[in-house]
Amino acid sequence: MTYQPGQRVRVAARSHEGHHRTPGYVKGKTGTVERAHGSFRNPETRAYGADGLPEQRLYLVGFAQRDVWPDYAGESRDRIYLDLFEHWLEDAE
Amino acid sequence: MERSVHDRGGRPDDAPIDRSEHELADWELLTDALVGALGARGLMNVDEMRRGIESMPPDQYERASYYERWLFAIETNMTEKGVLAPDELDARVGG
Amino acid sequence: MSEHEHDHDHPHEPIGNGDEPPAAARARALEQLLIEKGAISHEDVRKRIDWLVSRSPADGARLVARAWVDPDFKRRLLADARSAALELGLDPGPSPVVVAVENTDDVHHMVVCTLCSCYPRALLGPPPAWYKSTSYRSRAVSDPRRVLDEFGVELGDDVELRVLDSTADIRYLVMPRRPAGTEGMSEDELAALITRDSMIGVAQPAAPAPIG
Numbered sequence: 001m002t003y004q005p006g007q008r009v010r011v012a013a014r015s016h017e018g019h020h021r022t023p024g025y026v027k028g029k030t031g032t033v034e035r036a037h038g039s040f041r042n043p044e045t046r047a048y049g050a051d052g053l054p055e056q057r058l059y060l061v062g063f064a065q066r067d068v069w070p071d072y073a074g075e076s077r078d079r080i081y082l083d084l085f086e087h088w089l090e091d092a093e
Numbered sequence: 094m095e096r097s098v099h100d101r102g103g104r105p106d107d108a109p110i111d112r113s114e115h116e117l118a119d120w121e122l123l124t125d126a127l128v129g130a131l132g133a134r135g136l137m138n139v140d141e142m143r144r145g146i147e148s149m150p151p152d153q154y155e156r157a158s159y160y161e162r163w164l165f166a167i168e169t170n171m172t173e174k175g176v177l178a179p180d181e182l183d184a185r186v187g188g
Numbered sequence: 189m190s191e192h193e194h195d196h197d198h199p200h201e202p203i204g205n206g207d208e209p210p211a212a213a214r215a216r217a218l219e220q221l222l223i224e225k226g227a228i229s230h231e232d233v234r235k236r237i238d239w240l241v242s243r244s245p246a247d248g249a250r251l252v253a254r255a256w257v258d259p260d261f262k263r264r265l266l267a268d269a270r271s272a273a274l275e276l277g278l279d280p281g282p283s284p285v286v287v288a289v290e291n292t293d294d295v296h297h298m299v300v301c302t303l304c305s306c307y308p309r310a311l312l313g314p315p316p317a318w319y320k321s322t323s324y325r326s327r328a329v330s331d332p333r334r335v336l337d338e339f340g341v342e343l344g345d346d347v348e349l350r351v352l353d354s355t356a357d358i359r360y361l362v363m364p365r366r367p368a369g370t371e372g373m374s375e376d377e378l379a380a381l382i383t384r385d386s387m388i389g390v391a392q393p394a395a396p397a398p399i400g
Contacts, residue, residue, distance in 0.1 A: 015094050019144040021355045023302050024096040025103040025329065037285055040357045047140035058356055060287075065351075069103065074333040078349040083356040101322050102302030102353060103330035108323045110338055115317040120212035125314070126236035127219060130228040133236075143304055159305070159320045161211045167218060176227050185217040186210075 003033045003059055003089060010092040011061075011084060019047035022088045026080075030092045031063035034081060042085070057086040098151040099143075121160040127167055137170045145169040240314065247278045248311040248361055249382035251288070253375045256366045266290060269361060273311060281310025283359045289352065290363045291389070296343055297350045298336065298389030299360045300328035308359040312384055319388065329353055339390040362389040370396050 003009055013028035021043055036059055041052030065078040072078070117125070131137040137145075145166030146154075154162065171177040222228050251273060255262035265272040269288040273280035280286050286308060289297040301307065302325045307315040318324050327335050332351050336343060343349060352360045364386040370378060373396065385391035 013094070019140060019147060021303065023102045023353065023355060024094060024100045025302075027094060037358055040284075043140040043143075043356070046138060047144035049141070052140070058358070060358070062350075065349075069330050073331060074349060075345055075347075078332070078351075080329055080351045080353065082353045083358050085356070099303055101325035102300075104322075104326040106323050106326035110318050110321060110323050110327070110335065112316075112318050112339070117314060118208070118212065120208065120215040122237055122240055123219060123233070124211075124215045125240055126233045127215070127222065127228070129236040129239075130232035131222070133232065134228055136227055146304070155322075158209070158211070159317075160215075161209075164211055164214055164218065171222070171227070176225055177221060182214065182218055182221060185221055186214050 001086075001091065002057065003036070003086070003091075005033050005035055007033045008092040009033055009059075009061060009089040012088050012090060016044070018044060020044050020088075022084060023082065025068060026063065026082055026084075029063055029068050031061045031067070034060040034062045037083065040085075058083055059086065059089065061089070097147055098149070098154045099147045124160045124163050124167075128163055131167065131171075136174065136176065137167065141170050142166045243309060243311075243313040245312045245382075245384035245387060246379070247273075248308070248384075248387045249379040250276060250278065251311065251361070252363050252382045252387065253379035255288075255363055256370075256378055257375050262290075262363075265363065279310050281308065281359065283308070283310075283357060285358045286311070286361060287358055288361045288363050289350070291365050293365070294346070295348045295350060296336075296341075296389065297352060297360075297362045298328065298332060299352045299354060299362060300325060301354045302326075302329055303355060306354040306356075306359065308361050311359075311361060312387060316384070336390060339385070341391060362387050364389075364391075364393045367393050367395055 008030060010030045011022065011026050011028060036057065039055035040058050042056045046052030060081055061084050062079050062081045065072045065074060065080055066076055068080055128142060146162045148169060149162060149165055168177065168182055172179055219233060223230055251265060254276060255265045265288045269286040270280040291297055305315055305320045307319060329351055332349055333343060354360050364382065367381065381394045381396060383391055383394060386393045
């Protein structure tokens with residue numbers, strides 16, 4: 001499915017053996033789609049000699065720092081943003 | 094969930110950040126250029142290169158400098174693709 | 189450069205082979221082998237080195253300085269930094285999307301790449317060593333205010349800190365706040381205040397030199 005800016009999404013909590021671009025610290029966390037960047041070749045297959053097609057949609061997703069790090073020492077308004085591929089996102093509305 | 098050695102975000106780390114400036118050495122620029130040249134020739138894309146870095150044994154990754162990781166990734170990919178024979182680079186360096 | 193018989197006519201001569209790590213010999217042997225096998229050419233390598241040494245934060249600074257003096261350009265920069273760079277004749281690099289984010293009195297951005305070292309190299313030059321260090325990559329996401337403190341940036345409690353972890357194809361460039369006291373300065377004078385670190389978001393721009 002396609003996500004829109006403002007939509008709440010959860011990052012899949014699955015482990016993945018090979019090359020991928022979803023850092024462990026954000027897996028299972030819920031955030032908000034900030035912008036849609038368009039579609040890009042999939043690094044998970046492109047890292048192993050394939051062409052990375054079909055392209056996957058990529059989003060900038062923002063999270064409250066306190067949702068990501070339970071003992072975050074900064075301000076409650078602080079946020080963290082990552083670029084995440086669509087197949088790592090789940091609808092959290 | 095087990096995290097790979099390259100996946101650093103939020104790892105416990107109290108070390109102050111070493112902010113000293115480091116001008117790239119000749120061999121580091123060369124290594125950077127080799128990756129760029131192989132990319133332009135379609136012989137190794139950025140994802141293959143990063144997969145190569147991530148395949149380093151964790152203790153080796155921790156010890157290696159930045160461009161030593163790049164060298165490892167080039168050698169790994171070029172050996173996989175048959176451009177280099179296994180141990181050919183070792184032989185050349187040793188000889 | 190005893191074993192390096194071919195002449196890279198670039199300005200970075202080694203400071204002394206005696207101090208080089210074993211990786212240096214390995215890199216040169218790898219270059220030789222890849223050229224012998226016809227995988228790459230000498231010319232390929234020379235061109236890449238020329239490009240790498242030609243990159244510097246001065247290009248990013250030109251973008252930011254123009255945005256400081258030209259509100260229409262700033263709008264275009266924030267909407268599409270790649271096009272804005274091309275408009276000034278700058279090389280935005282291979283990334284199809286470059287995003288500029290604006291620091292204001294209320295919001296401060298800083299950039300990291302926790303998985304590797306993604307960085308807008310075309311506009312800022314090669315990333316500094318600390319940016320690639322495991323300690324910055326670990327701490328910039330989970331403890332960013334203390335990291336900023338180490339870099340000498342004091343953020344008020346009322347400022348929203350936004351950390352950008354560049355995990356994929358997009359490259360991020362921070363547009364720092366224009367310092368007070370720079371109202372009469374030219375675009376070139378402003379560009380000289382805009383440091384590399386201020387465009388990563390771990391520094392404020394340099395203060396203008398006192399007049400007189």
